[in-house]
Amino acid sequence: MHGRWRRTSVVVVASAIAAGAFTGPVSAATSASVTAASASCGKSVAFPGGDTWSFYPVRKLTFKGRTLWLRNVRLTDYSYAYIKSGYRAGDLVTVHRSKNGGKTWKNCGPFARDHSNQQPNYRVWMRACIGVRVSGALRSKCTSWYYDKG
Template sequence: MFTRIRRRALTLAFATGLLTAQVVTMGASPAAAAPQDCERGANGFVDIPDTLRGAQAPVAPVSIFGRTATLYVGSVRGVTRGWAHLGGDTLWGDSVWMDWTQNGGRTWLQCGPFEVSSGGQTKTSAAQRASSDANWQFRACLRWGRHDPPHVRCTAWW
């Protein structure tokens, strides 16, 4: 009897562990993407100058050690679009990207990273059209240098 109870308890614990592992690994994650997946018109993105700024989207910028990622929105080629911008005390190796979701953040495409090649340089992601669809959202992310583990911060979704 004791062995049967212990066996059931171990089986339950093992099953719970597997379920927990599945939930963690099946959580929201980005699609595998590289800068070329959102440059030169890929996936509806358009290239913009690294100095372009628009109106700050209604989410707070994020900062790490003097570098700041801001999500901007503005007119690009006559269309309202969103993009990520990295500025501040940047150094070689800092990078910025924009995550774009069409399902409220359950999955997303990571547009970038776009890396700074010299200190003090600003950098932007490519720009994607905005939408009134509540599931169509963006966030700006930055990575400080090439550290391991990485120092990464992202804005809230907008």
């Protein structure tokens, strides 16, 4: 749409995906068991931490010293996951996209960086998830679901 929106390819550590690295316990509604999925979904975020005039947080959570945001842009109707603070090498982010309030969802990720690709959010449910290593085991947590009415 704008010149600053450029598509880039994403490289994800294959061994992390093959090993099912983005897995964790399913307990509360904000926890998730995330299995290997496509990291070639959506489009790249040109300025993941910047451009605060159009991207704004709609969901936030703090987990193991990291602050995760689900950021939304109204102009283009896209959302993406972003580790606002505390990012460490090896952290993973993903976005879940659901058409039925979270009963089932499409997984976009994991991304071995501080942000995911953007996903269309118009009239769908979205949430951001983070995976971090704790004593060698990968633990994950997700924001609550967000619905963009348009």
